[in-house]
Amino acid sequence: MKKHLLSAGDLSRDDAELILTTAEELRSLADRPIKKLPALRGRTIVNLFFEDSTRTRISFEAAAKRLSADVINFSAKGSSLSKGESLKDTALTLEAMGADAVVVRHWASGAPHLLANAGWSKSSVVNAGDGTHEHPTQALLDAFTMWRHLGNLDGRRVAIVGDVLHSRVARSNALLLRTLGAEVTLVAPPTLLPYGVDGWGVETSYDLDGVLPKADVVMMLRVQRERMNAAFFPTVREYSRRYGLDGRRMANLQDHTIVMHPGPMIRGMEITADVADSDRSVIVEQVTNGVAVRMAVLYLLLGGSEPALSKNAEGDE
Amino acid sequence: MSTTYLIRNARILGGDAADILVEDGRITEVGAGLSADGAEIVDGEGLVALPGLVDLHTHLREPGREDAETVDTGTQAAALGGFTAVHAMANTDPVADTAGVVEQVWRLGREAGHCDVFPVGAVTVGLQGERLAELGAMADSAARVRVFSDDGKCVSDAVLMRRALEYVKAFDGVVAQHAQEPRLTEDAQMNEGELSGRLGLRGWPAVAEEAIIARDCLLAAHVDSRLHVCHVSTAGSVEIVRWAKSKGWNVTAEACPHHLLLTDEKALTYDPIYKVNPPLRSAADVEALRAGLADGTIDVVATDHAPHPHEDKDCEWQAAAFGMLGLETALSIVQATMVDTGLLDWAGVAERMSTKPAEIGRLSGHGRPLAAGEPANIVLYDAGATRVVDPTETASLSRNTPYAGMELPGRVVATFLRGKPTVLDGKLA
Numbered sequence: 001m002k003k004h005l006l007s008a009g010d011l012s013r014d015d016a017e018l019i020l021t022t023a024e025e026l027r028s029l030a031d032r033p034i035k036k037l038p039a040l041r042g043r044t045i046v047n048l049f050f051e052d053s054t055r056t057r058i059s060f061e062a063a064a065k066r067l068s069a070d071v072i073n074f075s076a077k078g079s080s081l082s083k084g085e086s087l088k089d090t091a092l093t094l095e096a097m098g099a100d101a102v103v104v105r106h107w108a109s110g111a112p113h114l115l116a117n118a119g120w121s122k123s124s125v126v127n128a129g130d131g132t133h134e135h136p137t138q139a140l141l142d143a144f145t146m147w148r149h150l151g152n153l154d155g156r157r158v159a160i161v162g163d164v165l166h167s168r169v170a171r172s173n174a175l176l177l178r179t180l181g182a183e184v185t186l187v188a189p190p191t192l193l194p195y196g197v198d199g200w201g202v203e204t205s206y207d208l209d210g211v212l213p214k215a216d217v218v219m220m221l222r223v224q225r226e227r228m229n230a231a232f233f234p235t236v237r238e239y240s241r242r243y244g245l246d247g248r249r250m251a252n253l254q255d256h257t258i259v260m261h262p263g264p265m266i267r268g269m270e271i272t273a274d275v276a277d278s279d280r281s282v283i284v285e286q287v288t289n290g291v292a293v294r295m296a297v298l299y300l301l302l303g304g305s306e307p308a309l310s311k312n313a314e315g316d317e
Numbered sequence: 318m319s320t321t322y323l324i325r326n327a328r329i330l331g332g333d334a335a336d337i338l339v340e341d342g343r344i345t346e347v348g349a350g351l352s353a354d355g356a357e358i359v360d361g362e363g364l365v366a367l368p369g370l371v372d373l374h375t376h377l378r379e380p381g382r383e384d385a386e387t388v389d390t391g392t393q394a395a396a397l398g399g400f401t402a403v404h405a406m407a408n409t410d411p412v413a414d415t416a417g418v419v420e421q422v423w424r425l426g427r428e429a430g431h432c433d434v435f436p437v438g439a440v441t442v443g444l445q446g447e448r449l450a451e452l453g454a455m456a457d458s459a460a461r462v463r464v465f466s467d468d469g470k471c472v473s474d475a476v477l478m479r480r481a482l483e484y485v486k487a488f489d490g491v492v493a494q495h496a497q498e499p500r501l502t503e504d505a506q507m508n509e510g511e512l513s514g515r516l517g518l519r520g521w522p523a524v525a526e527e528a529i530i531a532r533d534c535l536l537a538a539h540v541d542s543r544l545h546v547c548h549v550s551t552a553g554s555v556e557i558v559r560w561a562k563s564k565g566w567n568v569t570a571e572a573c574p575h576h577l578l579l580t581d582e583k584a585l586t587y588d589p590i591y592k593v594n595p596p597l598r599s600a601a602d603v604e605a606l607r608a609g610l611a612d613g614t615i616d617v618v619a620t621d622h623a624p625h626p627h628e629d630k631d632c633e634w635q636a637a638a639f640g641m642l643g644l645e646t647a648l649s650i651v652q653a654t655m656v657d658t659g660l661l662d663w664a665g666v667a668e669r670m671s672t673k674p675a676e677i678g679r680l681s682g683h684g685r686p687l688a689a690g691e692p693a694n695i696v697l698y699d700a701g702a703t704r705v706v707d708p709t710e711t712a713s714l715s716r717n718t719p720y721a722g723m724e725l726p727g728r729v730v731a732t733f734l735r736g737k738p739t740v741l742d743g744k745l746a
Contacts, residue, residue, distance in 0.1 A: 086632055108633035109517035110587030117586075118631075131635065133517030168517060195520055196511030 001300050004116045004125040008136040008172035013179050016143070019296045023144050026299070027292035029066060039299055040069035046099040047073045048090065049128075050106040055263060056128050059287070060103045063294035072099070087111060091120035099123045100302055109133035124301045132166050138262055139172035141293040143180055145286050146217050149258050154181035159211045161187040161243060162221030162270050165194050165232075169262045170221060174202050187211050189243065191232045192223075208243050212252050219260040220245050220271045236269060246272040250280065258282050322736070323353050327361025327697055329687050331663030337366065339693040342736035346689055359741075361697055364730055367667045369401025369694030370648065371674040371683050373464065373493070373571055374547060374619035376640070377403070377434070379425060380418070381410025386624035386714050388425035391644070392432040393712035394622070396739035398644040399696035399729040400432050402675070402683045407439040408469040414439035414450035416458035423460035431739050435678060438462040440481045440492060444470045449481060456488040463679040466493035468547055471529060473499050478533060482542040489679060491543040491569075494533050496554070497595065501525035506635060508581040508596040516584055518634060521596045523551040530554050534561035534568050545677055546570040548621050550595040552605030559614040569677050571619035572606045574643055574650035575719060579603075583719070589630050589637030590719050593623070610669060611660040617674045620647045624715030642718045645711055649725040652700060657726060682735075693736040702728035712745065
């Protein structure tokens with residue numbers, strides 16, 4: 001493992017599989033009465049959030065605390081227009097406090113990259129979502145969830161549907177799922193696919209109905225209503241008709257196919273309530289898995305070379 | 318009493334070695350084995366002599382952002398880069414949209430004395446793109462403005478652009494357009510390509526530049542006026558300008574050194590030192606710009622020297638300012654990309670960095686041949702030298718060079734402004 005987790009593309013297949021198997025071990029903690037391990041006792045992890053994200057912050061906080069790390073939550077809200085303290089000064093402050101790892105969520109693409117490489121700090125940096133760039137731990141928890149339901153992901157077909165253009169989740173998933181051998185199809189109206197997406201090594205489609213019957217996984221992305229005002233699509237109703245996942249479309253899925261969503265969902269927009277609450281939906285489980293995967297990431301980045309739980313390890317290299 | 322200088326054995330425009338005698342601000346004799354009593358000898362052995370360089374596109378930041386650059390420091394950088402004249406862009410604070418502001422900038426340039434400063438006048442009041450600034454007053458002022466530009470912003474309103482093109486005909490002015498369709502580039506951060514999609518940085522599509530250039534060429538033709546296109550950055554733009562020229566229309570264009578060398582791959586670092594407007598483009602665009610500059614489609618190299626204080630570059634890409642330094646490295650970049658590649662000879666460099674820009678700016682005292690009777694604006698350049706760019710060595714108040722640590726060919730040894738050295742032995746005189 002590298003020192004930082006900035007992009008899902010930085011992970012080799014071995015790295016990714018190590019995180020998934022470690023997460024599997026750690027997930028079993030959730031079923032125990034005492035959910036805490038001493039693995040990171042005395043280590044300090046800072047959750048540095050320049051953008052609100054209660055669910056991601058809580059997930060990282062729970063992960064760090066279950067590993068007995070000390071957690072500092074640092075909310076430094078500010079937009080590019082009303083800048084508060086600079087990223088540099090914040091980084092220097094955290095460095096002075098002796099943070100071992102910084103989990104950073106930022107509105108600017110590349111901010112975690114800067115934090116890791118500008119020489120301001122020696123901490124490990126975990127990207128918890130940067131602008132419209134990446135969200136690697138989300139991709140890891142998504143892969144983990146797929147892996148638990150489908151086993152090996154080689155040759156599995158994953159449809160990622162919705163606002164790919166503005167989605168850091170889609171970028172990280174496309175990178176990681178390729179590494180793990182899955183076949184990814186990005187499905188969106190042409191306006192919501194990034195320019196140059198042909199170079200990503202994934203399939204693209206404008207036709208959801210054509211993609212669904214073959215998919216093993218359908219991942220729906222959030223689509224903000226406001227995109228309508230910038231002419232990405234004409235109306236919410238038209239978007240839902242063409243790209244929303246409803247009961248009728250769900251009926252065309254294979255029996256084993258699972259439905260995912262990184263949250264927060266906009267019910268009635270990209271996904272209907274009957275789909276979100278159906279047996280195929282693993283949306284709530286994604287949240288549980290998020291804690292386990294983030295525990296695995298923090299554990300491995302902060303020097304855990306030995307298996308986190310089992311004393312009778314199969315060997316650590 | 319001005320000193321007489323005898324430059325010995327310099328290769329004029331890279332040709333055979335000759336001596337150049339400089340007296341009272343003029344070149345009085347050019348030839349082999351000259352002598353003059355009491356003249357200060359400047360050894361030109363192995364150096365290329367070019368007419369003093371003229372920049373059509375410089376941001377000197379004064380008035381308003383004296384923390385980034387002043388007329389004094391910016392013109393020092395210019396002299397060190399071999400320039401004897403720069404055009405100071407209008408996007409200062411206050412904007413150079415009145416005779417008062419352009420005269421102030423012009424006067425500051427004269428007082429500093431490192432290089433002639435020709436202020437560019439804003440096309441519209443406050444660069445707001447709403448109504449014309451008093452172009453005539455600026456033209457008639459002591460600063461004698463001939464180049465008008467809202468650079469930094471595009472005159473995107475077609476009617477306003479048409480009127481500006483028409484209006485400047487009264488005093489032989491030119492409108493220098495910053496070609497950027499604003500709606501297509503809202504919050505744009507880098508070249509729109511595969512990389513912008515991957516990096517999650519909002520794209521600045523080539524079409525946003527090309528669409529404006531095409532429109533402006535047609536407007537200039539329609540009203541029979543003079544258009545200059547600032548910082549052309551795409552292959553498509555080169556084609557459009559080539560097409561306009563083939564029609565015989567009065568369109569000129571500039572390319573910036575950084576667009577001749579660097580590509581959008583630099584954004585992979587997320588280091589905003591590489592953030593510039595228009596953005597660094599693809600390798601194919603770089604090739605097309607070089608070819609366009611070589612065949613004369615692109616008339617001039619202009620630096621778009623854009624100083625910014627450290628904190629505006631030491632931050633997130635999205636929060637950072639656009640722009641990079643250029644004056645002190647321009648000639649080296651042109652050597653590396655155009656001369657050392659065999660695309661241009663030194664006469665071609667002189668034309669694109671001195672003669673043509675002076676012509677476009679209607680400067681009578683610059684861009685003249687190195688011949689007897691001409692003003693002694695001369696740069697002596699050691700094309701055989703190499704140097705590693707050290708940002709702390711710049712004369713500019715800012716440090717935002719994208720070439721830090723890079724080894725570049727060539728070194729400006731001396732610059733003469735009307736017979737007076739502004740730079741000698743590579744240092745400010």
